[in-house]
Amino acid sequence: MQAESEKTQTMRLQTSLHRRAGASLLALGLVSCGGGEGPPAATIDASAPDARAAVAVPSRVDVDSSWPYLGIGINALNYYSGAFATADVVRESQFRSTSWGDAPVDADGAPTRDALMIFTSTRMGPGTYKLIFKGQAVLGVSGTPADGSDQRPFIQNAVYTAATNTTTADVVIPVAIRDNAWLTFGSTRRTASSALDTGVTEVRLWRPGYPTDGSVLFTNEFLAAMKKFHVIRGMDFVAANSNADITWASRTNARHIGAVAAGKGQPWELLVQLANATGNDLWINVPTRADDAYLTRLAQLLRYGSDGVNPYTTARANPVWPPLKAGLKVYVELGNELWNWSPGFFGYGWSLGLADAARKTRAHPINHDGAVDPTSQDGLYTAHRRWIAWRSSQVSLAFRKIHGDAAMMSTVRPILATQVADGNAYMSEALRWAEGYYSMMRTVNGQTVRIVSSVAPRKVSELWWGGGGAAYYESSAEPTDPADPAQMTAFFEGLPGPQFATRTAVDATWMRGYGLKSVAYEGGPGPGGSPLGSASWPGSVSAAYNADPRMLERMHAAHQVYQANGGQMLNYYVYSGAGPWDFVNGLPGATSTVSDTDTVKLQAIDAIRLTRKNSATLGATVPGTVWLQDPQIFRQLYGGASGSWGYDGQAIRFGPGTRGAAFAESILLPVRTAAAGTYQFSLRTYDASAGAKVEMLINGQTAGTWTLPASTSGQPVASSALSAALPAGLSVVRLRSLNSSIWIRDLVVQ
Structure with a gap:
């Protein structure tokens, strides 16, 4: 675990906590901390109608710190968003x-x-x-x-x-x-x-x-609002959904004044200076159609700065527009929601067209294993899932070339953003394709062999730092008339709805199973809004729900649900300019003429930020026996294994598949340990043929392979033990058959 910096800043947490009749609110555990773990937690009395506490918070927090690592999206600069962001x-x-x-x-x-x-x-x-x-x-x-x-x-x-x-x-x-x-x-x-x-x-x-x-460049109040978070995501700032830029010459340069035209983003330089001014890490969204030269120049701008038009190619003593400050991180995402077919999300059509062209070229990486049909509709969607992963990996490699190997995954953190909960297989197909292609394993005449290639072999975790879908949460009761107390109470009692935990757990299991951090590129509550980007209720209704004091409690509770189910980093959407989701005061008659810093939702961020992370509860506790059929462990399955249960429902069947290990039938098992250590792993199997091999990977890293004894008696047979390390907390164990079909009942960890 990375220790926090000893430098601290003292902040005043002002929260107005609502107490529901007959129910006690969650007490917010707040921590005064210098370096490392810090002294014991202090607690705010949540029964007080206006609870306040002065706490010292770490000056630098990262994803593996003991405190939540939070991001915020910002909108495009315009005259109607209510951000009051710029001094000019x-x-x-x-x-x-x-x-x-x-x-x-x-x-x-x-x-x-x-x-x-x-x-x-x-x-x-x-x-x-x-x-x-x-x-x-x-x-x-x-x-x-x-x-x-x-x-x-x-x-x-x-x-x-x-x-x-x-x-x-x-x-x-x-x-x-x-x-x-x-x-x-x-x-x-x-x-x-x-x-x-x-x-x-x-x-x-x-x-x-x-x-x-x-x-x-920016107003004091806007900077103060941004400093409540750790990461600034500039998706709307650079118009990622409609940004049609292909070449660097077409981008908005730093000399531009005023708001930009539709389909044009604000200058990258301005976004970098916002991160520098706040000390926040930065999340950038690369235009979907940007060519390779664009990727190179963007990477150079982040590392060296620019003259306002073109990036420098080496460090300068006095750059006109400085680069991202040393010590700050940059998250790099391709486009935004390239799976989203809703109106206004142009990246879907652009990427689908590029994928269609790519699938017709047999030598293209997305078809390295011959699995993409060049003419069918199903083939098009497979090509689309793979093209997004391929182009995203190319963005990562372009930044690696400019920033160097040492900066990758520490300073530069590429992101694989997908549809939440492996919707339409955008997540699982991307991960398996990347593992298969970049491991350089191919299937030739039915045999999996290594092919000499000009592409350097890489693990999935060398391409991306993290990934996942969005982390929006809705209530089990629709927001309707804010004048009806019963309807509002039902909304808050149902927030977040039960699907939030499930979706978070799916993302965490897949991402951690491939050695990546489980990251939500955006999310949070949006009363009356759809996760696909539409709003079903008037802005005044959403604003009333967002301003209700109960929103603080429910956002705090929802973030704990997110962490309990393996979520590691959530970028909240959005500071201003998007009714159901924004953090500014949208109530009719609002009078503020500066950036809001103390709305209910921003108070919720204060409470979340200053509360130690709760532990993950996802997965099976080990040491112990993990029964693969146990619905409580939240397993994720791929291939024929997903429906091939046998032996009175006690085991699951795995086969090697036909396209190499990356696409073998497999299971991902989340497990939890109280302490890091070396553990012994064994399987209990049925009907194994002599010499059957099952590979085990832990958090994306190969941990060993069992060669199983023959078993034909109808009774489970124990394998030999593999010795492997587990860190404390949540891990994901991945099992896959390498050469024959096998029935597996249990994973035993001792």
């Missing part, structure tokens, strides 16, 4: 034509004609905002005072300096404004010699109290 308001603004159509803009996003700039459709705080741009314009501002007064915004101190072609002005907002507000740029001249109506460039609008030199 223009980064969250959108240029429109003077007739409210699409504004013509240049490559940097600056208007090339007279324009409007919408800078909010929610709220904006009072103060003097500093406007700076290149060129000249007749300026105007429009906004509605939130208090109903006649104190409308106005422009003052507008000055044009010809020597630098710069206009400066103060945009004064006397009282907070609400709804749509915009600046007007009329009679524009891009330069002193330009004609009228030619636009302006390099527009900046700095919030009150922030420097105007660009040295501060």
Whole structure:
């Protein structure tokens, strides 16, 4: 286990804990910790209506720490999400034509004609905002005072300096404004010699109290909100679902101002600087169609920084845009939900088309074993599952080439993101394909042999650090009318629903079985929302449920369910801008004009973050006998083994399959140990032929192979013992037949 840093920061946990009639809330165990395990836990009295505790938390937490490792998704920068994220308001603004159509803009996003700039459709705080741009314009501002007064915004101190072609002005907002507000740029001249109506460039609008030199990119409150988490996931920030970029030249560079057009992500440089400013680890989503050169340049940008357009190829003393800070980690995911066929998820169609083209090439890696039919519909879906794994592995290898072997899985952590609970076999097919292809094992004339290849053999755990599906949880009762106390009570009493534990356990068993961390790329509660991305209830209904104090308790309980079933890292979706799921105050009449830092859901994150992890309860306790039919151990099966039970339901039949060890019939068994140590493993089998071989892998690593004695008496026969190590806690043992069919009843661990 990795010890936490001795550096600590003291934080105030403020939680408003709701006590239900006749029921006691879960007491939140909080820990004051320096290095290592720290002193004993302190407990908040959950019966108090407003419980507070000052605790010291580790400055660095990782997936194997004693405290939860949490991520948060962030949305695209825009004027309507309510994030209030950037010191320069223009980064969250959108240029429109003077007739409210699409504004013509240049490559940097600056208007090339007279324009409007919408800078909010929610709220904006009072103060003097500093406007700076290149060129000249007749300026105007429009906004509605939130208090109903006649104190409308106005422009003052507008000055044009010809020597630098710069206009400066103060945009004064006397009282907070609400709804749509915009600046007007009329009679524009891009330069002193330009004609009228030619636009302006390099527009900046700095919030009150922030420097105007660009040295501060993000607001203090937004940084504070992000620091409640350990990882920032930029899926929506870079528009992963609709980002059509193929080449590096097509990406949004760091000179871009304002919100980006549909299908275009924000600059990578800005996302990196957010991680640097917060000290958070970073999760990036690579565009689905990005070519190999794009992958190389993105890896270089993360390691060396950039000049705003292109990455450096070696370290620089003073990079224009610095790289990710030393000590921070980067998680690398291909696209987002490439299995998701719902509207708006363009990655599905793109990846399906690329897979279709690949399957028609017999030599393509996805068809290394000849298992992909080039014409049938089933063949297309098999190709799709494998193409996602193949391209994701190529992303991993591209980053390995730039960052080096030593950085892989420590600093650079590639992710295999799939449909949750092995939905449509996206998880199991990806893992088995990768193991088969990168081990360079092939089936030739019915025999599994090693083929000399230019592809370096690699374990699955050398391709990906972790993976899994999403970790959304719904209630067993639908959220409906928040004015009905009985309906709200039923919702919270049913949150999370029973499927959450099951789905988490499936993901954990598959991922750990191949030596990977069990990671949820996104998840959390979303009252009225679908895990596929749609919302079934009005935003006001979702906001009422999200703001109810009971949400804190249920989120805390759900995270413990996640950990108990083997989940190791959950990225919550999303800070702002997505009604059912977001963490900001979405209630009608909300008045905040800065980033929210203390909503009920953010208080829940405080409680989760400051509570020691609970132990996993998934799997069979060992030492002991693990009966393969026991439904309580949550086994996962592959191949004919999934339905071939015999001997009065006491055993399961395994065969070697026809495509090598990776696709042999197999079982994954989660087991738990109280202490790390070396254990003895044996099997009890029926009807084994002499010389039958069964391989055992533990957490993705080969642990040995049994050569079984013949057994034909109808009675279970014990094998010899294999000696292998188990770490403390949860492990997954994988058994597979290598050369003949065999009935296995038990795995005995001593």
